[in-house]
Amino acid sequence: MFFILRIVLFPITILLTCVVYIRNWLYDNGILKSTQPDVFTINVGNLNLGGTGKTPHVEYLVNLLSNQYKTSILSRGYKRQTKGFVLADNTVNAKTIGDEPMQYYLKFKDKIKVIVCENRVQGVNQIQATFPDNELVILDDAFQHRKIAPHLNLLLCDYNRPFYKDYLVPVGKLRDIRRSANRAHVVIVTKCPEEVSAQIKEEMKTSISQYTFANTPVFFSRIHYNAIASYVGDKAFISENPATVVTAIAKPEVFQQYLQKKGYKIEKARDYPDHFAFSRKEIDALLDTQNPAQQIITTEKDMVKIKPLLIEQELEKFFYIPIDVIISDKNDFDKFILSNAARAISKSI
Template sequence: MPHVLAFLLLPFAWLYALVLGVRNWLYDRGLKTSTAYPVPVISVGNLRAGGTGKTPHVAWMVGQLLRAGEKPAVLSRGYGRRTRGYVRADAAATAATIGDEPLQHYQDFGGQVPVAVDEDRRTGIAALLETQPALTAVVLDDAYQHRRVRPAFNILLTEQPRPFYHDFVLPAGRLRESRRGAARADVVIVTKCAPDLSAADQADITTRIRRYARPRVPVLFSTYDYGPPVAVGAAARPAGAEILLLTGIAQPGPLRDYLTQAGYQIVRHATFADHHAFTPAELAAVVGQLRPGQSVFTTQKDAVRLLEPALQAALAGWPVFYIPIQVRFLADGAARLQSLLRPLFQPQAVV
């Protein structure tokens, strides 16, 4: 039935792709204006709506820039927040004021990296540069289709289990624009790969990607490393192997697979939509299902929302934990990406 529905929706997808194709053509020909900036703007985005791993890859990118001695900032739209316009993260920020992913970035770097949100990335970048004159880079989270900004470096993410070249434009599929949009990428990162993905499989995926991207665009492969459970509630460590999984993300499958392989038994999985704004009643219903010896596990992005003041009371006294993740590149992917970024920060010769 899903395939039949996708087939019936193809005419609408073609129309949507045509409209976006005309828009992209206008930007490509300079008939619509894209703004460049005096510091490198690095865009991390995707063609597919949701779930490609932007948040951990942005964190990896910021970490690399910090280690290289740069002073980066992160700018996001702030999806799911209840505010509008430009908002800079501070110690009082919550998921409601800036969104869960920007709040996670702010917390990950201890507030030492400027994090801001703005629907209009141009005004957001301008505000960051005005208020943070020491910045040497701006990392855009989820701005691949935001053509009003001309990034110095465009990173396109696509999942190995759901690559963009097997997908269709909305509403027949999950692509925000046609596969040809990959041609704007300076590098393509295939995310959520099996750690043992073979060289032959990598070569095949690279060939398929380059049918739509530039012929020699670098194609890198990354996977996730999962850390030990981190306490969100009262308990210091999980009570046992039985867990109730709570997720409000687009693709919880990789986490489920990891937990199963790690020896946990998922007795229930409470699933919600991506960026779901949990209510105290929903959380009370979840923890109310716990039995002795069981714990609630969730993602780091979900945990950011669980720490909202109105929700903490619902979790008080319960064993709740999140599983942190970090990006790890396969083979020499990290070194290759670092070498691609390095020229952005080297002084340009004056002609």
């Protein structure tokens, strides 16, 4: 049945492929204009509809760069209820700037600026007009935003569903054609298992190189799950007690598999669409008022949306697991990013 459905949908994929190809051709040949900002810009993007791990990789770059350079993150603010340029401050929430920008703001606070603007060129220009000493902008998910030409394009490729084996929607999960990988200055294969053989790495590098320019570096990363944390900070999670898992992310099964592997007693799992806007209705359906020992586990991204909906006595039932990424050949990767940043920023001074 699935095979038949793919055959039926394939003409739509071919049509969309042609549309995307023509759009990219117009930009590549200067008929549609791309603008490279004066300030150094790094984009973290992908060819997929989602689920490649952009958020922890953006956070990795912030930790790498923000101690040396005055840094901003610019995101579209997907599914936010506002428009235009919005600077994150203590008045914003996930509804006004989006869940991922809200996570950035809560995590880094005054260390960096977090801004949302659907027009990335306008957003970068306004950042520089508002903060003239800003030295670097990290673009969150702007690989398909061709109006802006970043100085450095990081392309993320899911280890479990690499773009070179995938197709454009609706047959596959790509939102951009494979050959768009030639805009990448570096590729990171994400969500790898803990051990990846040298042979598999070389095979993947060879497959990726069919779509990138020669000598484009390829790195490999994996998700690292940190210790479970309480919404209220010091409440201890009791691993012997059952828990409910609540997610609104692209690939919830990966998170759930990790919890099961670690031995958590998961009695229920409730999955919502990626970027789902939680309301009190969902909270009331989750909470068991007759069970003071109830435990609910969420992702960090969902925590920033759920926590503001809770009253004080409900907070102690909720826990989340922060994540970050571990990059193989970390020293080489860091050196690549830092040297590109230093070279570009020194030229702009």
